[in-house]
Amino acid sequence: MDNALGSLMEDVVAADAARLSGREFADARGAGVARRVRTRRTVRAAGMGGASAVAAGVVAFGATHAPWDAVSVPGAGGNTCATPWPSDSGIMLITAGPRPLPTDTTWWIGYENETGIAKFKFAPLDDGTWLIAYASGGSDTVTPTGAGTVSFELPDGVRVVLEVTAVDGRTEVTVAKPSSVVLGSGSLSSDDCYISDPAPSTRLAPAPGSVVPGQHSPAPSVWLTAGTELVQLYGLSEDGALVTLRRSEGFEQLRLDEYTVVVADGVARVRVGDKVVRIRVDSEGIVTVIDVESAGFTAPLGEPTSTAIDPWFWMGDPVDVDALAGW
Amino acid sequence: MARWEPILDEVMRERGSGLLAYARLLTGSDADAEDVLQDALVRSFSRGRSFTHVNAAEAYVRRAIPSVFIDRLRGRRTRDGADERLAHTQDGAVGMGDRDAVLDVRAALADLPPRERACTVLRYYDDLTVPQIAAQLGLAEGTVKRYLADASVRLAGVLGDQDQGDRVAVVTHSSKGRG
Numbered sequence: 238m239d240n241a242l243g244s245l246m247e248d249v250v251a252a253d254a255a256r257l258s259g260r261e262f263a264d265a266r267g268a269g270v271a272r273r274v275r276t277r278r279t280v281r282a283a284g285m286g287g288a289s290a291v292a293a294g295v296v297a298f299g300a301t302h303a304p305w306d307a308v309s310v311p312g313a314g315g316n317t318c319a320t321p322w323p324s325d326s327g328i329m330l331i332t333a334g335p336r337p338l339p340t341d342t343t344w345w346i347g348y349e350n351e352t353g354i355a356k357f358k359f360a361p362l363d364d365g366t367w368l369i370a371y372a373s374g375g376s377d378t379v380t381p382t383g384a385g386t387v388s389f390e391l392p393d394g395v396r397v398v399l400e401v402t403a404v405d406g407r408t409e410v411t412v413a414k415p416s417s418v419v420l421g422s423g424s425l426s427s428d429d430c431y432i433s434d435p436a437p438s439t440r441l442a443p444a445p446g447s448v449v450p451g452q453h454s455p456a457p458s459v460w461l462t463a464g465t466e467l468v469q470l471y472g473l474s475e476d477g478a479l480v481t482l483r484r485s486e487g488f489e490q491l492r493l494d495e496y497t498v499v500v501a502d503g504v505a506r507v508r509v510g511d512k513v514v515r516i517r518v519d520s521e522g523i524v525t526v527i528d529v530e531s532a533g534f535t536a537p538l539g540e541p542t543s544t545a546i547d548p549w550f551w552m553g554d555p556v557d558v559d560a561l562a563g564w
Numbered sequence: 565m566a567r568w569e570p571i572l573d574e575v576m577r578e579r580g581s582g583l584l585a586y587a588r589l590l591t592g593s594d595a596d597a598e599d600v601l602q603d604a605l606v607r608s609f610s611r612g613r614s615f616t617h618v619n620a621a622e623a624y625v626r627r628a629i630p631s632v633f634i635d636r637l638r639g640r641r642t643r644d645g646a647d648e649r650l651a652h653t654q655d656g657a658v659g660m661g662d663r664d665a666v667l668d669v670r671a672a673l674a675d676l677p678p679r680e681r682a683c684t685v686l687r688y689y690d691d692l693t694v695p696q697i698a699a700q701l702g703l704a705e706g707t708v709k710r711y712l713a714d715a716s717v718r719l720a721g722v723l724g725d726q727d728q729g730d731r732v733a734v735v736t737h738s739s740k741g742r743g
Contacts, residue, residue, distance in 0.1 A: 242719070243688040245669040250585040250689070252666050257594065259580020266602050267576050271569060274609040414702045416635040 347418045571615045579622045589685050590633045592674040604628040630682050634701045637678050672722035680715040683708050
């Protein structure tokens, strides 16, 4: 520091450092800091990569006004870490993973922290470049700089800078900017997996094609996102079966009270508020909304509309039924 | 206990006072400094880094503090009542019996808008160049230069002749592109 103002600032800092106590800070806030770190590391380790998301049947997210700790987590067996992810803005993500990936590709997904909406996904390619796919469509291939940064511009003009580093043999990606974007990654180390709840499940998933009626999983209490035209919910029951719901008309802050688990090529009855939505998931993961029942009145939605899972959402890959059934 | 937890605890207990003081330089209040440090700790330790020594962790947390401070401003989380807190801070600082010069600088910094204060601290306390400040805070270099220039004018008004040299230096650095 070669200026008088800098020296004076040093004096200010020294005076404050003598007055402020790190120990008192640690006693007052240390537990909270550690808890937040633990949760975030777990979520980062659990991963939200697209490929693993498909395999794990990741529960989609929604804005919530409910305390996130009141939300139970979809069960998942094996060595999976699963936890709600509380963000500072109250957006909740629920993840389950990782699982053996159906492909060798690990994707990261960038979320808008404010809304929890996935904005882009990216993955390294064999040639050293990174493939960036945007939620709104389109993709780019980006070459990292020598300093290990990957920079690209989202379709809405927001520039994203990612830092790619190798940590303990793993590739770690962090968002340098903007601060409004957070990442989910697909890597896992034992050191990062701290939350073991729920306990590993030893139950087998239902065979493909079967329907498990009336099973009310303890999870999830998810609030569907209001104001969106597309409401999607994918979940994983404690049995490892896929729960999925898709509607083209958003419910307004309707709580998903209960649902019926279903595996691919089966029918699910999903209760949303006072409505029950019947959906079919075919063997390729295509979701068809059959009808909506309300207070005993069935309101068919016209001809059942076969609606493919959003071509971008979670990679757009068909749900890997075999992977699910193997859990 | 995970490997990072003892390091985190040590950073808070052994280096916390210095980090809080640094954060306070930016925030102007003890309470906000604690909030900023807390978020900086969470940010620094959440990304899977394997800190092997408290020094490395402290350096990383210190670097995260200005970013967290600016992010909090962007998030408008601290905007409400900021003026009141600043006013309160100045009053409280005067009552602590610090040396006059410390009081003057503290008051002068508290008088600066938060972003100007952040740039000033990074420039003069951390000795960063304009490009480095811009990168750390996610601002355009031109914006940083403007903040520094505006801050130097304000500081000169509050601190008087004492910082005239600094004010000129800021402009000089900027115009020469040295940062």
